Amino acid sequence: DAGVIQSPRHEVTEMGQEVTLRCKPISGHDYLFWYRQTMMRGLELLIYFNNNVPIDDSGMPEDRFSAKMPNASFSTLKIQPSEPRDSAVYFCASGTKGGSNQPQHFGDGTRLSIL
Amino acid sequence: AQTVTQSQPEMSVQEAETVTLSCTYDTSENNYYLFWYKQPPSRQMILVIRQEAYKQQNATENRFSVNFQKAAKSFSLKISDSQLGDTAMYFCAFMKRPGYALNFGKGTSLLVTP
Numbered sequence: 001d002a003g004v005i006q007s008p009r010h011e012v013t014e015m016g017q018e019v020t021l022r023c024k025p026i027s028g029h030d031y032l033f034w035y036r037q038t039m040m041r042g043l044e045l046l047i048y049f050n051n052n053v054p055i056d057d058s059g060m061p062e063d064r065f066s067a068k069m070p071n072a073s074f075s076t077l078k079i080q081p082s083e084p085r086d087s088a089v090y091f092c093a094s095g096t097k098g099g100s101n102q103p104q105h106f107g108d109g110t111r112l113s114i115l
Numbered sequence: 116a117q118t119v120t121q122s123q124p125e126m127s128v129q130e131a132e133t134v135t136l137s138c139t140y141d142t143s144e145n146n147y148y149l150f151w152y153k154q155p156p157s158r159q160m161i162l163v164i165r166q167e168a169y170k171q172q173n174a175t176e177n178r179f180s181v182n183f184q185k186a187a188k189s190f191s192l193k194i195s196d197s198q199l200g201d202t203a204m205y206f207c208a209f210m211k212r213p214g215y216a217l218n219f220g221k222g223t224s225l226l227v228t229p
Binding site: 014031033042043044045048050056089091093095096097098102103104106108109111 | 147148162210216217221
């Protein structure tokens with residue numbers, strides 16, 4: 001049973017470039033979450049979707065960040081233009097409302113480095 | 116908004132000993148869920164244990180157990196018979212209910228030494 005799949009696993013790019021992170025949730029899960037992990041701020045929610053609709057995007061830092069979920073099996077997080085302070089590990093997680101035993105299944109994360 | 120506080124940035128324990136990681140939280144909810152996640156150097160997020168606020172009995176999973184004090188809003192994790200593989204970051208997390216996001220503490224880095 002495939003888990004949450006994120007790509008790429010590592011991304012190194014130069015400041016100003018566009019970055020796209022991808023996520024494939026577990027089939028049948030109707031919630032999808034994007035989290036960011038940094039040393040300073042820990043793990044914080046950026047945005048989450050329910051049935052492909054954004055529910056809470058209050059954690060999205062600024063207009064340079066955007067997230068989409070065009071269908072139930074795919075989501076992207078885009079940063080344009082990227083800045084060094086965006087360097088972090090970005091996690092995607094998916095879950096269902098009936099999943100209190102394992103509320104969210106996490107992908108392995110994308111480590112993003114902006115030079 | 117719910118806040119989760121882990122007051123111990125780093126801890127160390129010898130193999131086979133017992134260690135307790137602290138977590139407090141703030142919420143006005145009466146029913147909610149609490150979790151401990153483990154993040155080894157591989158950066159996977161691994162669910163260790165969960166507690167539902169309406170259950171008075173403390174959760175236990177093998178060597179891992181919690182001390183849930185609802186009135187004090189405290190949720191500590193006890194690891195018994197520590198093993199080298201327990202070395203990791205441990206995050207305490209709060210969830211209002213399924214379908215909501217997780218609120219994480221800043222984490223405790225645990226080192227298990229031989």
